[in-house]
Amino acid sequence: MKTSNQPSIRPDVLGAFYITRAMIKTLALAIICLLIFGRCAQEVVPTGGKKDSIPPNLVESNPLNKTLNFKGRKIELFFDEYVVVDNINQKLIITPEADNPYSYKQNGMSVLLTFKNEFKDSTTFTLNFGDAIKDFAEKNPAKNLKLVFSTSNTLDSARIYGSLKDIKTNKPIFDALVGLYNVTDTLNIAKQKPYYFSRTDTSGVFSIENIQSREYKLIAIDDKNRNMLYNAKDERMGFISKPIKAGSDSASYNLTMFLSDNTLLKIQRTIPRVNNYSVVFSKPIEKVNVTFMNKDTLPYLLENGGALKFFNVQPHPDSTLVKLSVTDSLGTVTDFDQKIAFQAPRGKERQKDPFTISTMPESNKPVTNTFTYKLILNKPVQFIDDQKITLITDSLTHEPLNAFKYEWNTNHNILSISAKSFAKDTVKWDLPKGSIISVEGDTLAKMLLRHPILKEEDYGQIKGAVINADTSMRFIVELVDEQYKIFESLYSSPYTFRHIPQGKYFLRIIVDKNRNKRWDTGELDKDLQPEPIYYMPDKILLKANFELNDVNITIPK
Missing domain, CATH: 2.60.40.10 (Immunoglobulins)
Structure with missing residues (x-):
């Protein structure tokens, strides 16, 4: 009998051995498949799920809304998610105006306001946060976030609401300040802030709530710099003439806003030059009457509604005294005494401003066969040749200016012409060089001002x-x-x-x-x-x- 030196293996152990080898093969095959197919698989960025569009909700506040007899200096708001604070110093509206500085601290799901002083006694306060508090992830603002409390044992309940429009355009005005002012004989909204106030929404709608039941003056201002004071030079305003009575029931008011620059008219500066002398006013003016205090006179005109320019023509004294009677846009007349003194010439020849012209209607604009025409010069005119200036009809007929009715304005720089033609296609004004001469002795280059004839269809x-x-x-x-x-x-x-x-x-x-x-x-x-x-x-x-x-x-x- 042959013998072997190999150890004998029990059948059950041998079966376990074969199972283990099969498992290894299977595992190896799985790894190979993953390597092969993993390389071929397209990489896809995992989606983050549905976008969060739900704004944060106020779950608690300290003090609670409509708390009575509040005496604290701290106000804390708690939300159902993490929040951030956005420009709260501009967006938080506290009424009545508290004049009470505060700091804020953002702490995860809460916002803490700490005021410098306690709130005024026997008063109902409203804190309207607007969109100053938003969720952390998507910046959704908390909606209708408002807190009301009273420092007495009652809440004021009167309400004033309404709308605001621009009187010139009839369009609603957004983010204007609508204020309730204490009724006094010395009310000055350029220096006094409103006691209660609100700002208009995109539809021009405002609402002032939880106010004391008494009389107020209702005034709206643009408040562009958000200082709650009226700047008459560039801000619109509107008001209700009689004091309004805020009672237990809500009351509605519709206001229109307008520009009304009631600032005192002043001479802002003077600009002396060799050829002219300008008096610049602090705001636009409608008209000006000039009275020369001695025998000397100077040509002048009003530029852009805000500056009065005198022209240096010889001979004249070193200085000329004038009395100015100036009417502003509100119809207010203000008188000034002014000395006109030109700069001394430095060179041999005086450098003159260019002599220019514009027209109404503008060049190339269509006109009818019977039309009113204006030549507008930037200097007063000393001489015009109404025989050389002609109206050319369809390049055939030439009619001199003196064939039409025309007249100058007071300052002799605007010529109004009542003209008539039988043109079918175009009319042209022919202005030869030398046909118009200014008070400074300069002239225009030759010009041809063309206008098509208007077609009714x-x-x-x-x-x-x-x-x-x-x-x-x-x-x-x-x-x-x-x-x-x-x-x-x-x-x-x-x-x-x-x-x-x-x-x-x-x-x-x-x-x-x-x-x-x-x-x-x-x-x-x-x-x-x-x-x-x-x-x-x-x-x-x-x-x-x-x-x-x-x-x-x-x-x-």
Whole structure:
């Protein structure tokens, strides 16, 4: 019998051995598959799930909303998620105006406000946070986040609400300050802040809540720099003439805002030059009367509504005394005594400003065969040759300026012409060199001002009437484009707007109370409201060669 030196293996052990080898093979095969197919698999960025659009919710506050007899200096808000604070010093509105500085601390899911002083006694305070507190992840602002508490044993419950629009455009005004002021004889909103206030939303709507039941003056201002004070030079304002009574019931008020620069008119600076001397005023002016205090006179004109320029013409004394009677946009007249003294010439020849011209209508704008035309010069005119200046009709007929009626303005720099032609295609004004000479002795280069003849089929027409107008009422009917630029103003009813370019327009009516054929603004100090402006509710769409009839506008009774 043959013998072997190999150890014997039990059958059960041998089976276990084979199972283990099979497992190893399977595992190796799985690894190979993962390596092969893993390389071929496309890499995909894992999605982060649905975007969080839920704003943080206030779950608790200290003090609680509508707490009575609050005497603390700390206010803490607790939310259901992590939050961040965004520009809270600008967005948190505390009414009434507390004049109580505070600091804030953001701590995960809570915000703590610490005030320097305790709140005024026997007063209901409202803290409106706007969108100053947002969630950490998506910056969703907490909605309608407001806290009300009282330092007495009762809550004030009166409410004032309403809307705010611009009187010129009829559009709602966003983020304007609407304030309730204490009624006093010395109220000055340029120096006094409102006692209660709110800001308008995107629809121009405001609401002031939890206020004391008494009388207030209701005033709205732009408050562009957010200092809660009125800057008359560049901020609009609006007001209710009589004091309003805040009671237990809510009351609604609609205000219109307007510019009303009631600042004192001053001479801001003077600009002496060799050729001219400018007096610059602190705000726009409507007109100025100049009285020369000696026998000497100087030509002058008003530039851009804010500067009065005198021209240096020889001979004249070293200085000229004048009395200025200046009317501003509010109709206020202010008198000034002014000395005009030009700079001494330094070179052999004086350097003159260029002599320029503009026209109304502008060059290349269409005109009808009967039209009014204006030549506008930047210097007073000393001489015009009304025989050499001609109107050329279709390049055939030449008519001299003296064949038409024309007149100068007071300062002799605007020439108004009533012209008529029989042109079919174009008219041209021919201005030869030397035909217009300024007071400084310079002239324009030769010019040809061309205008096509207006074709009726390219334009539309609007006809209508003013409804509910009293026989004694005077009004101005205006058609304005989408940028509120005035197309034309009419002063009677029925009215017809002719030769209107295709486009979209608004129709509005101004109640001309003082019958001066212009809109006049209001003044808070005189308790004077601006002249009312009423808009037709719907925008007008006008197509070329179309006529719209019975486009009527109603004056509310």
